[in-house]
Amino acid sequence: MNQRFKYTLLLSSLPVQPAELFTSKLPVISRIQLDKRLAILDAEDTADLDRIEGLLHWSKMHEWDDATIINRGQSELNLIRSSFLRDIVSWRLELRTLLTALRRRHAGENITPSDIFYGFGDHLQFIRRNWQKPDFGLGNTLPWLKQANQLITENKPQTLDKLMLELNWKHYARLSLGHYFDFPAVALYVLRWDLINRWVSYDKDRALLRFNELISAGMADVSLEFEGKP
Template sequence: MKQKMAYTMLMASLPPHPMSLWDFKHKPVTRLRLERQLKLLTEQDSQQLAAIESILHWAKMQEANSDAEIAIEAGRVIKSINNPLLQEAIIWRLELRIIVTAIRRRKLNRPPSDKHEHWGYGQVLPLIRSNWQLDDFGLSHRFPWVAKAQDLFVKNESVELEKLLLNLSWQHYEKLGQAHYFDFEAVVLYVLRWDIVNRWTQCDEQAAMLQFEALVNRGLLQTA
């Protein structure tokens, strides 16, 4: 009962996220204030949130040393969490990253990875390998945005690609949280959406272009 009350107080103390990501001009709450409120979490939940953020934090995922490292760490975190909704949130975000990585590899004229290469986590990997020559990797029935992401990547429209990926994640987390308002799942999804807002409010065209170039260059190094 005390934990339920504490989490209700935590969520009630935070400004709600609007329906649309594009309604934001500034973060609804500073990270410092958010961290203060997160002290209401139990030690176990606090550790789980930190583990989830360690692999899903937008900047950390972009700056990771390798896809293999993310895949290994993701597997460890997912196994440590006994919560289907949070596992779904993690896997969905990782599969989004895998698809973008595949688009990047193909743009660089690299072959698909073999089954022994760890470059992602999720059930889409074998589908991508077997449908490498298809524009959408045969995934449009499940991920209708793949063709658009492919087109934006090929055209080097980094700002629009960033916006697409951010908004996809925003909408997915919003959907997952529809039945969760004052529990641990609600806290995790709030923090993940806060990270998206933070990314969006810091994003400008020059920074996005530099990020895109770094992404391509890192891909050249990793797949050489």
């Protein structure tokens, strides 16, 4: 079967996801049913989707130190064949790096420009040079940083969680334009499904517990949306 036809068939068979994340009460399809539909993917695309989800399920890396996480993560990232999808994952990992920096500073850690700070993305130098600034000097390009820092300072994990979820949801919505019946469209559907599932499984007490864990944990336990099974 022609790949383009297969993926058109696949995406046409999937229920339409809501326009707004926080209106969701349940995922429009179960993960079991979604995985059954994804079985139609070519082997190479299946491998790439597994890499994407593996990189974004940060809690699976808890037994590694920061340097190993970055090295292994970068190696896996480089194996993703699509530059479009690599950029999506890189964007998520960069946000996670920034959230890690906010948490570590809140916990009292001090970093100088000459210190090593492990992470993903192009902002590591800004983080080291502007450690004491609430937004690491990146507020003009990343306005969410100040708000996230304030929420961490005020111990508001639920609001921070929603901020991160919404940030991701809107980013995926922008990227989905122009991708309707190809593999990137499939990957974006799966990533949006994951956000919906996290939101509908959300538990305020679990979020507070996770927030407290983040304050004392290493980088491996930091996630963009307090990732981990509900």
